[in-house]
Structure formats: C-alpha cells, structure tokens
Amino acid sequence: MTSTSACPAPSTAGAPAGGRTGKRKEYRIVRKGDVKLPKKKFYRQRAHANPFSDHNLEYPHSPDQMDWSTHFPAFFPPRNESETTAEHSSTQLQKQVEIADIGCGFGGLIVSLGPKLPDTLMLGMEIRQQVTEYVEERIIALRRQYEEGESENGHNYQNISVIRGNAMKFLPNMFHKGQLRKMFFCFPDPHFKARKHKARIISPGLASEYAYIVKPGGIIYTITDVEDLHNWMARHLEDHPLFDRMTPEELEGDVCVETMMGDTEEGKKVTRNNGNKFVACFRRREDPEWSD
Amino acid sequence: MIHPIQRIHAHDSSDRIYTATSNTLHVFRASTGELLSTWTAPLVPNPNVPNSQPVAASTPAPEPTSTDQAQSPAPPGSPAPPAAGSKKRKLADQQGENKKLRSSKWTNTQGGCNNAIAKIQTTEDGRWLVVATMEDKAIRVFKVSVGEEEGGLLECLSTRALPKRVGDFAILNTDTILAGDKHGDVFALPLQERSSSIPKPAPTPHALIPADVREAAAAEKRKRTEIDYALPFTHRFVLGHVSMLLRILPIAIGKKTWIVTGDRDEHIRVTRWPQSFVIESFLLGHEGFVSSLLCPSWRTEKDWLVSAGGDDYIIVWKWREGKIGQKLPLKEAVDAAYPALTAPETEDAPETGDEGKQNDKIVVNGLWEVPGGIMVGIEHAPILLFFTTTPENPDTLTLTSTINLPGNILDVAVFGSEPRMLVSVDAAESKELVTAWKFDSGAKEWVSVEDDISKKVNGEVTKVEVPDDMHDIVKSNVLYTVATLRKTFREGEDTRNRDPRGKEAEEEQQQEGEDAMKE
Numbered sequence: 001m002t003s004t005s006a007c008p009a010p011s012t013a014g015a016p017a018g019g020r021t022g023k024r025k026e027y028r029i030v031r032k033g034d035v036k037l038p039k040k041k042f043y044r045q046r047a048h049a050n051p052f053s054d055h056n057l058e059y060p061h062s063p064d065q066m067d068w069s070t071h072f073p074a075f076f077p078p079r080n081e082s083e084t085t086a087e088h089s090s091t092q093l094q095k096q097v098e099i100a101d102i103g104c105g106f107g108g109l110i111v112s113l114g115p116k117l118p119d120t121l122m123l124g125m126e127i128r129q130q131v132t133e134y135v136e137e138r139i140i141a142l143r144r145q146y147e148e149g150e151s152e153n154g155h156n157y158q159n160i161s162v163i164r165g166n167a168m169k170f171l172p173n174m175f176h177k178g179q180l181r182k183m184f185f186c187f188p189d190p191h192f193k194a195r196k197h198k199a200r201i202i203s204p205g206l207a208s209e210y211a212y213i214v215k216p217g218g219i220i221y222t223i224t225d226v227e228d229l230h231n232w233m234a235r236h237l238e239d240h241p242l243f244d245r246m247t248p249e250e251l252e253g254d255v256c257v258e259t260m261m262g263d264t265e266e267g268k269k270v271t272r273n274n275g276n277k278f279v280a281c282f283r284r285r286e287d288p289e290w291s292d
Numbered sequence: 293m294i295h296p297i298q299r300i301h302a303h304d305s306s307d308r309i310y311t312a313t314s315n316t317l318h319v320f321r322a323s324t325g326e327l328l329s330t331w332t333a334p335l336v337p338n339p340n341v342p343n344s345q346p347v348a349a350s351t352p353a354p355e356p357t358s359t360d361q362a363q364s365p366a367p368p369g370s371p372a373p374p375a376a377g378s379k380k381r382k383l384a385d386q387q388g389e390n391k392k393l394r395s396s397k398w399t400n401t402q403g404g405c406n407n408a409i410a411k412i413q414t415t416e417d418g419r420w421l422v423v424a425t426m427e428d429k430a431i432r433v434f435k436v437s438v439g440e441e442e443g444g445l446l447e448c449l450s451t452r453a454l455p456k457r458v459g460d461f462a463i464l465n466t467d468t469i470l471a472g473d474k475h476g477d478v479f480a481l482p483l484q485e486r487s488s489s490i491p492k493p494a495p496t497p498h499a500l501i502p503a504d505v506r507e508a509a510a511a512e513k514r515k516r517t518e519i520d521y522a523l524p525f526t527h528r529f530v531l532g533h534v535s536m537l538l539r540i541l542p543i544a545i546g547k548k549t550w551i552v553t554g555d556r557d558e559h560i561r562v563t564r565w566p567q568s569f570v571i572e573s574f575l576l577g578h579e580g581f582v583s584s585l586l587c588p589s590w591r592t593e594k595d596w597l598v599s600a601g602g603d604d605y606i607i608v609w610k611w612r613e614g615k616i617g618q619k620l621p622l623k624e625a626v627d628a629a630y631p632a633l634t635a636p637e638t639e640d641a642p643e644t645g646d647e648g649k650q651n652d653k654i655v656v657n658g659l660w661e662v663p664g665g666i667m668v669g670i671e672h673a674p675i676l677l678f679f680t681t682t683p684e685n686p687d688t689l690t691l692t693s694t695i696n697l698p699g700n701i702l703d704v705a706v707f708g709s710e711p712r713m714l715v716s717v718d719a720a721e722s723k724e725l726v727t728a729w730k731f732d733s734g735a736k737e738w739v740s741v742e743d744d745i746s747k748k749v750n751g752e753v754t755k756v757e758v759p760d761d762m763h764d765i766v767k768s769n770v771l772y773t774v775a776t777l778r779k780t781f782r783e784g785e786d787t788r789n790r791d792p793r794g795k796e797a798e799e800e801q802q803q804e805g806e807d808a809m810k811e
Binding site for chain 2: 051052054061062063092166168169170172174177192194197198203204205206207208209211212228231232235236240241242287288290291
C-alpha cells in the first residue's frame with residue numbers, strides 16, 4: 001500500500017500534502033530508496049527562499065574538497081580497501097561536472113538531459129531542502145529502475161545528480177575556474193517588486209561570478225515566462241563584457257534549448273497555460289587583455 | 293564607563309594621528325602629541341521614533357541626562373500615529389516598539405542615534421581624510437591642511453550616504469574610494485567630489501497617493517532592467533558579493549591592480565581593476581568569515597596576503613598562485629597568554645563538552661603591518677601576537693612574542709621611522725585609552741614607553757561617559773563588532789531563514805512571504 005491513498009487531499013495553501021498529519025514524513029521514510037518514482041506532492045515547498053539568509057547549508061570549503069563520490073559513484077574507480085574515504089573522494093573522479101542547472105526545482109531538465117548527453121556529468125542545484133530531497137529520490141529511483149531492467153530508455157542516470165545549495169553564494173566553493181561548459185537558469189524566481197530585484201539570480205555582480213565558473217566558449221541558458229525578468233536577465237548579460245548574446249541561428253538545433261523549453265516542469269506548466277516562453281542564451285568570451 | 297577609542301590611524305609624512313571615540317574624531321600631531329582639531333559626526337534621527345531630531349553637527353556626543361529619561365517612551369505629546377496606510381506591524385504598540393529600538397542603538401532622549409565612526413583612512417599623501425560612520429551609512433571626505441598653514445585643519449568636502457551601512461572602504465590611487473556595503477556591493481566613488489547640497493524632497497505619505505497612481509508607479513518599477521541604488525552622486529558598481537562585505541584591499545604591482553575582498557561567507561575574491569568584471573581567483577580555505585586582509589609591503593614582490601577573521605588561525609597566501617603558504621594556528625599562543633578567553637564559562641560548564649566550541653571564542657579583530665612582521669589582535673583579549681620572519685626562514689612567519697596590554701585590544705596604529713605603535717585598548721579600570729610601544733631593535737621586541745603622543749591622547753581626548761544601560765550596546769555595536777559576524781544555528785534549527793541583515797529584514801521577508809501566499 002502506498003501512503004497516497006491514505007492521505008487526505010490538501011485543504012489549504014498553508015498545509016501541504018500530509019504536512020500537518022505527519023504523512024509527509026512517513027511517506028518519505030517508507031519510500032526511501034524505492035524503485036518507484038517519488039510523488040511530488042509530498043515534497044512541495046513554498047516557491048521562494050531568501051538567498052541572503054544563512055541557510056544551514058553544507059558546502060565544501062573549496063572545489064578540491066568537494067566529495068563527488070556520493071554523487072557520481074559510477075565515475076569513480078572501485079575503491080581499494082587500503083584507501084580512506086577522503087583519499088577516495090574528488091581527486092579520482094574520472095570526469096568533471098560540466099553542466100549545472102541553477103535552481104533545478106523538481107529536476108525536469110537534468111532528468112531529461114541526462115540520457116541526451118550521456119557522457120557529460122551534470123548537477124542540479126536547488127536551495128529548497130524538500131524539493132532537493134525529491135530530486136535525490138527521483139534519481140535514485142531512476143538508477144534502480146535501470147539496474148532492475150525496468151528502465152524505459154535504457155539510460156542508467158549515473159551522470160546526473162543534485163545538491164542542496166545557494167548558488168548565489170557558494171558556486172566558487174564547488175566548481176573550479178572555467179570548469180563548466182553549460183549553465184542553466186530555468187524559470188527563476190521573478191522577484192517582481194523593484195525592492196526585491198537585488199535577489200534575482202542574474203545581477204551584474206553575479207554575472208561576473210558565472211563568467212568565472214564557465215569556460216570561454218561555454219554557454220549560459222536562460223528561460224522564463226515573465227517578460228520583465230527576461231528583459232532584466234538579457235540586459236545584464238548583454239551588458240556584461242564577458243558574454244555575447246547568441247543569435248537564433250546559432251541556437252538552432254541545440255538540444256539543450258529544446259529540452260529547456262519542453263521538459264522542465266515549469267516549461268510544461270507554461271505550455272499547458274498557453275503562456276509565453278522567453279529564451280536568451282549567452283556565450284562566454286575570452287578574458288580581455290589587461291588594461292591599465 | 294568612559295568610551296574607549298575604537299579606531300586609531302596614523303599617517304607618517306603628514307605627522308598625524310587620528311583617533312575616534314564614539315562619534316568624535318581627534319587629530320593629533322604625531323611627533324609632539326599636540327591636539328590639532330576635533331570633529332563630531334552628527335546624530336542621526338531614529339527612523340523608528342517619530343519626530344526624532346538630529347542634533348547639529350557641532351554639538352558634542354549625546355549624553356542622556358539620566359537613565360530614567362533614556363528609558364522613558366517617546367517625548368510626551370509628540371508622536372503622531374504613523375500614516376494610516378502603513379503596514380499593520382508598524383501600528384503595534386508604539387511604546388513597546390520604542391523600547392525594543394532603544395535596546396539596540398545608543399539613542400538620546402530625542403531619539404537620535406549615536407553615529408559612531410567605523411573607519412578612518414588617509415590618502416597616501418595625507419591630504420585627504422576619509423571617514424565612515426555607522427548609523428548614517430555615510431562616507432565623508434575631509435581636506436586636511438598640512439604643513440605651516442594649519443588654521444582650519446579639517447574641511448568636510450563631501451558626505452555621501454550609501455544605501456546600506458559601509459562594511460569597509462579603501463582608497464585607490466589617491467582619487468577613488470572603493471566602498472563596500474553590508475549587502476556585498478562595492479562602488480567606486482571619486483574622492484574629490486563635492487556632495488550636492490540639494491536636500492532630498494520629503495516623500496509623500498503613502499496614504500495620500502491615489503491607489504491607481506501608486507499601482508502604476510509600482511508596475512513601472514517592476515519593468516526596470518537595472519538596480520536602482522538611488523545614489524545622488526557619481527558612482528560606479530565595481531563588484532558584488534551575495535554576502536556581507538567585510539574587507540577591501542587593493543594591491544598594485546607595477547601597472548596592474550587587483551582588488552581583494554573578504555566576505556562573511558568565508559570567501560576571499562581577487563578581482564581585476566579597473567576591469568572588475570574579471571574575477572581572477574577565489575582564495576578558499578577559511579572556515580569562518582574573513583574580516584582582515586593584509587598584504588605586507590616588506591615582501592617587496594607583494595606576493596603574500598595574510599587573512600584572518602572568524603577562525604583560530606591566520607592564513608598566509610601565495611595569492612598570485614592561489615595557494616596557501618602557511619596556516620598559523622593561534623590557539624596555543626592565546627591560551628598561553630590569556631587563558632581566560634578560551635576557558636570554559638563556569639555557568640554552562642556541563643554543556644561545553646565538545647572541543648569545537650572552545651575554538652569558537654578566538655576571533656581575530658585585526659592585522660597590522662610592522663616592519664618585518666605583523667601584529668595579530670584577538671578580540672576580547674588584552675594581547676597582541678607578534679609574528680615575524682627570521683633571517684634563517686625569510687619565507688615563513690613565526691610567533692616571536694606576545695604583547696600584554698592593559699585592556700582588550702581595539703585598534704593599532706604603526707608610525708615613525710623607528711617603529712612605534714599606538715594601541716587603543718578597552719581598559720575600564722586604568723582609564724588608559726592608548727598605550728605606546730617602541731621596537732627595541734637590539735632585543736628585537738616591543739617595549740612599552742610613555743611618550744608625548746600617548747600622554748596627550750590619553751589626556752586630551754574628549755571623555756565620553758557611556759550611560760550604564762548603554763554599555764552593552766556600545767560594546768556590541770562599536771567596540772567588539774567582529775565576533776558578532778559569526779553564523780549561529782541553534783540546535784535542531786535547520787531550514788529556518790536567518791537573515792544576517794537583521795531582524796527587520798527577516799520580518800520583511802516574512803511579510804513578503806505572506807503577501808505571496810495571498811496572491
């Protein structure tokens with residue numbers, strides 16, 4: 001029996017599915033590591049988080065100390081018995097993470113992109129704890145489905161993972177300079193009020209930080225259904241001396257754009273509501289010569 | 293309690309010592325100790341106390357006439373209730389609100405907030421003095437007349453208020469001020485710009501604007517594609533941390549200049565100047581906030597960067613290579629010199645079981661350069677740790693000696709050709725504000741001296757009496773500001789939002805959340 005049938009329908013916006021009755025906790029404990037995909041309604045969380053807060057986050061002190069072994073175990077050589085866990089971590093990862101989905105939400109983009117770019121390691125980042133937990137469970141379930149021969153598409157999902165974190169603060173703790181080839185910002189929090197614009201995921205200061213993480217030639221993808229936010233993001237990245245806006249011709253046939261449009265959870269929702277989707281993509285330039 | 297000197301600054305070629313006691317600046321001649329000039333930062337109206345009045349700039353520090361008055365609610369008959377349209381929580385019990393605010397700021401009876409000086413810095417040539425104050429979030433530039441024509445010593449050229457409190461500032465090339473605020477943004481301001489005297493028009497009360505006009509204005513604002521800092525003076529956005537900015541240090545080597553910034557989230561960032569959109573590197577290795585940065589000029593290549601803050605160690609970086617050169621633990625030295633700091637507190641002795649908590653008590657309040665070495669100040673401790681290189685080991689720093697002070701270290705100024713040091717301390721009993729030290733090159737150690745400058749400073753600095761009920765506020769807001777930067781998570785607390793910008797921001801966030809739910 002799954003606990004869904006026993007769970008009363010959510011009554012108000014303030015009380016998410018099973019949040020008050022304890023069903024939520026129970027569901028998550030019971031299903032932990034289950035081969036079935038988790039149900040979103042037990043992991044929903046308010047769509048906003050204050051990026052300036054000290055969330056009690058765990059993050060490495062530097063990229064060298066990032067332990068990728070729990071995220072991408074298949075990309076590690078088998079561990080020798082003589083090795084300690086610390087020795088076995090980050091240094092031996094055979095590939096580097098090259099794609100980051102900032103604010104990955106329920107993980108639609110990485111789950112869809114994983115099989116399309118099977119040789120690339122990609123990481124979703126999400127600040128909301130319960131949503132991150134959902135994506136974790138989702139990836140575990142997908143990996144198990146493959147192992148048990150139940151996979152729909154024959155992909156093992158070993159190349160995707162998720163981490164809870166605040167990308168506005170701690171990206172440099174996780175990635176080396178120029179490590180990423182692609183970065184996604186899909187349907188970020190619009191922070192409508194002018195007073196809250198500083199909390200937006202694209203800002204002049206953060207654009208420099210993203211330029212630091214992305215290697216020259218790498219691409220930043222943005223998509224939103226809020227036109228004001230689109231104009232904002234486009235303006236700030238266009239104005240930034242290290243980014244070039246990509247033309248529609250350049251983006252034609254880009255599998256990432258299609259995935260971002262069609263397979264993200266928000267993207268699907270906007271399609272259902274016949275909303276607009278605004279896409280803007282930017283290529284990282286080479287650093288200029290030093291000027292005096 | 294007599295207010296100690298929270299900031300002290302020396303400038304050699306112009307022969308000046310600057311001190312800050314609460315909101316009062318004193319200028320001394322370093323060689324003779326002669327008091328040349330004083331200036332007092334104006335009080336700031338408390339925005340949360342209606343009709344509070346700032347006191348004119350010329351009046352000395354505020355001194356609430358009695359503790360009774362300081363605690364009493366707003367002056368009788370004055371406060372009109374806030375405009376009807378304002379948010380509900382503002383209509384909360386006015387008296388309770390006032391009391392709460394009183395408990396976080398040093399206010400006088402009119403509700404003015406004491407505007408303590410946060411940093412003093414001179415340009416390299418000594419002709420300009422830049423002062424940051426806490427409550428009005430302002431950066432002031434003074435013209436200093438040096439040499440013979442010393443009539444008016446300080447002329448305030450400009451007062452520029454930033455949107456948020458100034459975390460730190462630095463002066464670049466004698467013409468640019470780099471100012472970083474508590475929100476993490478760094479702006480470049482021209483040093484010599486007179487502030488416009490046009491006062492800002494008073495905002496029309498919210499309730500008087502028709503609803504449709506209000507909404508239209510808000511809708512227009514939402515379409516903005518740039519952040520409106522609303523700064524009425526020339527400024528350029530340089531870089532932004534999504535964290536409290538604690539220290540800015542420009543380093544120039546040959547024709548190249550870098551800006552090194554430290555923040556509350558353990559980061560040290562190295563940015564190009566003036567191409568500040570290029571981040572050269574991050575120096576990551578701290579586990580606590582980074583509030584002190586120093587590039588010792590006695591390393592002629594300027595290849596060292598020393599950093600410290602919320603950790604019980606300092607790091608010496610080979611910053612151009614992005615590598616840690618040395619990690620120097622402080623705990624042993626602090627334990628030996630001042631065991632009281634890390635000793636378990638008696639009342640919560642049963643709880644202090646784990647080791648980690650003890651180390652939390654060591655916080656570095658400053659790094660200062662002395663010839664061939666550095667001084668490390670430990671907050672809440674009456675000691676200075678003196679690290680030097682030795683002829684045998686020119687590439688490593690070692691602890692050479694510990695200097696015991698008559699009170700907790702607050703700030704240090706190093707000056708003179710045969711190095712001297714003026715150290716400001718919080719010595720409640722001895723009434724000493726500064727102590728002077730001289731480097732004995734024979735014995736290779738610092739010895740305490742009583743010279744003209746220390747005598748004069750101790751004698752002539754305006755003695756500001758802090759009322760009893762303000763002791764804690766002055767201590768936490770002005771004297772010991774570093775340890776409070778530490779992140780705290782209570783046991784069992786996990787995802788609860790804690791906004792470092794303070795309770796107000798947290799409440800604001802809460803409010804926004806509720807609004808969003810309703811929408």
